[in-house]
Amino acid sequence: xxxxxxxEIKILGLCVDFPDKNSGxxxxxxxxIDLEIKEGEFVSLVGPSxxxxxxxxxxxxxLQEPTSGIISVKGMRPHEVRIRQKYGxxxxxxxxxxxxxxxxxxxxxxxxxxxxxxERSKRIDETLEMVGLTDFGKKYPHQxxxxxxxxxxxxxxxAYEPEILLMDEPFSALDEFTKEKLxxxxxxxxxxxxxxxxxxxxxxxxxxxxxxxxxxxxxxxGRVSAVVDVDIPRPRGLESRDGDDFNHMVSKVxxxxxxx
Amino acid sequence: MSDRKEFSLNKNMxxxxxxxxxxxxxxxxxxxxxxxxxxxxxxxxxxxxPSRIIGIIAENLPSILKNTKATVQVAVGGLVLGSLLGYLLxxxxxxxxxxxxxxxxxxxxxxxxxxxxxxxxxxxLTKDFSRDPNLRSMLAKTLVVxxxxxxxxxxxxxxxxxxxxxxxxxxMKSIAAKPASVFFKLRVPNSVPYIFTALRxxxxxxxxxxxxxxxxxxxxxxxxxxxxxxxxxxxxxxxxAYIAAAxxxxxxxxxxxLIFENILLRGxx
Numbered sequence: 001x002x003x004x005x006x007x008e009i010k011i012l013g014l015c016v017d018f019p020d021k022n023s024g025x026x027x028x029x030x031x032x033i034d035l036e037i038k039e040g041e042f043v044s045l046v047g048p049s050x051x052x053x054x055x056x057x058x059x060x061x062x063l064q065e066p067t068s069g070i071i072s073v074k075g076m077r078p079h080e081v082r083i084r085q086k087y088g089x090x091x092x093x094x095x096x097x098x099x100x101x102x103x104x105x106x107x108x109x110x111x112x113x114x115x116x117x118x119e120r121s122k123r124i125d126e127t128l129e130m131v132g133l134t135d136f137g138k139k140y141p142h143q144x145x146x147x148x149x150x151x152x153x154x155x156x157x158x159a160y161e162p163e164i165l166l167m168d169e170p171f172s173a174l175d176e177f178t179k180e181k182l183x184x185x186x187x188x189x190x191x192x193x194x195x196x197x198x199x200x201x202x203x204x205x206x207x208x209x210x211x212x213x214x215x216x217x218x219x220x221x222g223r224v225s226a227v228v229d230v231d232i233p234r235p236r237g238l239e240s241r242d243g244d245d246f247n248h249m250v251s252k253v254x255x256x257x258x259x260x
Numbered sequence: 261m262s263d264r265k266e267f268s269l270n271k272n273m274x275x276x277x278x279x280x281x282x283x284x285x286x287x288x289x290x291x292x293x294x295x296x297x298x299x300x301x302x303x304x305x306x307x308x309x310p311s312r313i314i315g316i317i318a319e320n321l322p323s324i325l326k327n328t329k330a331t332v333q334v335a336v337g338g339l340v341l342g343s344l345l346g347y348l349l350x351x352x353x354x355x356x357x358x359x360x361x362x363x364x365x366x367x368x369x370x371x372x373x374x375x376x377x378x379x380x381x382x383x384x385l386t387k388d389f390s391r392d393p394n395l396r397s398m399l400a401k402t403l404v405v406x407x408x409x410x411x412x413x414x415x416x417x418x419x420x421x422x423x424x425x426x427x428x429x430x431x432m433k434s435i436a437a438k439p440a441s442v443f444f445k446l447r448v449p450n451s452v453p454y455i456f457t458a459l460r461x462x463x464x465x466x467x468x469x470x471x472x473x474x475x476x477x478x479x480x481x482x483x484x485x486x487x488x489x490x491x492x493x494x495x496x497x498x499x500x501a502y503i504a505a506a507x508x509x510x511x512x513x514x515x516x517x518l519i520f521e522n523i524l525l526r527g528x529x
Contacts, residue, residue: 063430082436089434091427098528099449108445109435140527160435 008164008196009037009060014069016055016222028221029055033069035215035224037198042190044199044207044214046253052222053200054168060198061087061166073164081164085113088157088195090167094149096141096156103128103137106156113160120159127155130189147178151185158189165197171206180238183209187236208232208249209241218258226256308497316501324483328505331483334398335470335513338405339462345406346413346458353414354421354447364418370411375469379404379476387478397477404473409462416458420451453528456521463517467510483509 014033017026030052037043045053058064060071062078073081081087096105103124110120128134131151141149150170157165171179187210190197201207207214211230218225232245240246290296292309308316317324349367353360382400390396424446432442471484480489483506490499 061434063433082434085436087434089431091431093425093427095425095427095431097428097446097449099452101527109437112432112435112437112441112445142528166434 006039007036008039008041008074009035009198010070010072011035011060012070012072014056014059014071015067016052016059016064017067030059030066031221031223033222033224035227037196040194040196042197042199042210042212044201044211045217046201046204046207046214047217047222047257048202048219050222051217051219053202053217055222056217057166057168057198057200061089063089085109085160086163088160088162088165090150090153090157090165090170092169092172094141094146094153096149096152098141100140101137102133102139102141102144102152105141105152106159109156109160115160123159123161124155127159130158130192131155131185145178147174147182150174150182154186154189158193163195165195167197167199169200169202172201172203179206184238186210187234191235204250204253205241208246208253209236214253216253216256225258226253228253228256306496308500312497313500313504316497317504320498320501324501324505327481327483327486327502328509330398330481331467331470331474331506332509334401334405334473334482335466335509338402338470339409339466341402342406342409342466343413343455343459343462346410346415347417347455349410349414350417350421350451353418357422360418364414367411368415370407375404375408375472376476378407379473382407382473383476383478393479394481397479397481401470401473401477401482405466405469408469409466412462412465413455413458416454417451420454421447423454424450453525456517456525459517459521463513464510467506467513471506 011033014030014035015028016030017028019025020027033056045056047053055064059066060073060078062082071078074086076084096102097108100108106124106127107120110123115123124137125134128137131154133148133151133155136144136148141152144152150173154170171182174182183206186197199207199210208230214228214230215224216226216228217223228249230249232240232243232249287296288310290299291307292311294304294309296302297304297307304312349364353364379400382403383397386396386400386403389399428446428450429442432446437445471482471487474482474485475488477485483502486502487499487506490496490502
């Protein structure tokens, strides 16, 4: 964890409530969340469904309005950060536009942002290489496997060079083998780009393997029940999963859940 | 691998093209040899054999072409104007969703009104438009086709603008895209397959609506009207020549549509 210790994201007393779609009762998706994330840190939000991990990520991204509390990103409100295009969001599904080729999908945010054509093309080449899809630029999304599609989604989020990468269960729909490969790729990309990454998952092994710190969330109401430092040395490879440290860390995270 | 693909393509071709063509030729053979007349208990006066119909077409080619041109003008004109207007209405409805959705429901009610009710109304409404009865009638007929194509396009295009894949709007929001970007980079391209859904109904519909509205028009012209006029005069062979012309118009327009669809939806699943 060699990153400098400047605080990038600061959350104080965050609450998010919304009405239940069926009954109309108020659901406390998040209550009283306090959290600090440092620049360049890889932090996972882990918890069972209904614990508000996605809501927390969306609140930071300014895709969800908080009920109360403060979120400060680089000293700004999430809205200002979003308008300045500093967030790269990777969704649960790749959200590729099926009328665009892989290259043009990666290009789309840069077109929206008015990045010059020459620069766009250069960055597409770079990000395609980063995600290992150099030969697939001209393909259409339906010609790719699920894992490749998700790689394109990551490349699209990297190409416009945001400062913070927000990932919402990006690998949950993939098989184990593809997932392991993408974990290693993601760690490489993180090392190369030095971005702050917030990673939402319900998979404890995944969180332990990837993160510097794990924020454990518990449901009803959604709250932080523990923050666990992961002290498995980097660089991590597939063999890191076999050690006792790893298993110890997984069970430590598992035992920090409350009321599940 | 590529061999297998070719084989499956051929197999597909056989079931979608070769079988129907053979079936059609078989019916034509029955028809020409008058075996068909025996099966359905018809005579060669009301159902002339194909070779006689072709002969009539050759004899009357100039007047058939003149009437075909009139029908195509109405069908294509109404189709183009109606589809453009429908797409525009869908855009407005998308920009103002509160009123738009309800507005389109009212528009879709026009779908329930039969052509034979709309056509005389349009003829009546346009009676002061011009002193030239041909021009008056053309306008009335084009308006009928246009109205019906507007309905089908507006409903489908609205769905195309709004039935977006999950998270695609969130993606746009996360990169701080302006509404214009969301519209042109997401909603418009997303609507393209829906445009073709509308046209697959409107294109054959426009020919039928054009022909039916010819029945009610003041000025006697068009393939549909000639079918009727010739049946009234018991000139069945000539009526059949115009039925053949109507068939050619409909099929040609549909094939043109399929070619466009093939080009514009290439790459999509």
